[in-house]
Amino acid sequence: MTRKPLRLTIVGWGAIARRVAGLLAERVPQDVTLVAVGVRETTAIGAGLPAGAALLRHPDALAAVAPDMVIEAAGRAAVGPWGEAALRSADTFVVSSTSAFCDTALHDRLIRIAEDRGSRIVIPPGALGGIDALSAAAALPLDEVVHTIVKPPAAWRGTAAEALVVLDRIESPTAIFTGSARAAADRFPQNANATVITALAGIGLDRTRVVLVADPQATGNSHRLAARGAFGTLEVTIENRALADNPKSSEMTALSLARLVENRVRTLAR
């Protein structure tokens, strides 16, 4: 029996969205159709929108394209409106801007809609490695989870870090934040989404400890997860290359999203 191509919509058309669309077009062209791209009403779209993909300027337009899966790769503000519409019209809503889940009311509202409609919210591993192990380990008590993110100063430009340190002048690794995952993702929504992934997989937003570091010697974005509990201990470090179009976001985030979609259409998921 032949499977019908997966009808995919991506919300956002920035560094991650374009990379994911490119990877899927290259790797599984027959199995996935990008039926639409969701943008803000004010967004000017340059060249590069795949042929046949509709441009949606409002979440209400989602129902008409009948997607199977909607991937958000836009920003924290997009998760609520696009998520509500996606969970009503698609079976799966995949969230990249996971900092949105610091808002408990939003989290609960999306869960309620998903339960009502029989749809699912999926949190991909994003920029991280080892999330599968942390999530499995959380079936037993966890004592401690620490997530350290190290990025070059350029990745912290345009964020709350600028009020704390003079990014152009730092000469050695400098901690710009230490605290909970909730506070990290709230203050650094463009740079600390991954801490929410860790928190949701492990011991939650308030118990997960986070350290954010600006390092003038760093050439990419590194994430170190350290966890201790009844399962044993875990230490995973990933040194990610940043995406060419956005130094704040890692290439791995796009690769991981492409894998998630490919696994949905592959006979052997891996």
Ligand SMILES: NC(=O)C1=CN([C@@H]2O[C@H](COP(=O)(O)OP(=O)(O)OC[C@H]3O[C@@H](n4cnc5c(N)ncnc54)[C@H](O)[C@@H]3O)[C@@H](O)[C@H]2O)C=CC1
């Ligand atoms: N979960 C994870 O591990 C990671 C998550 N991220 C997050 O993923 C998101 C996308 O990242 P990038 O592609 O690198 O960012 P980007 O800035 O390159 O692209 C975002 C695009 O979304 C559009 N956009 C913004 N708000 C929108 C809205 N309300 N509705 C529709 N479109 C909107 C922008 O115009 C832009 O084209 C960001 O929130 C980023 O912080 C990034 C890296 C890792």
Ligand SMILES: O=C([O-])CC(=O)C(=O)O
């Ligand atoms: O988690 C985020 O917001 C982005 C990040 O650190 C990465 O892509 O390495």
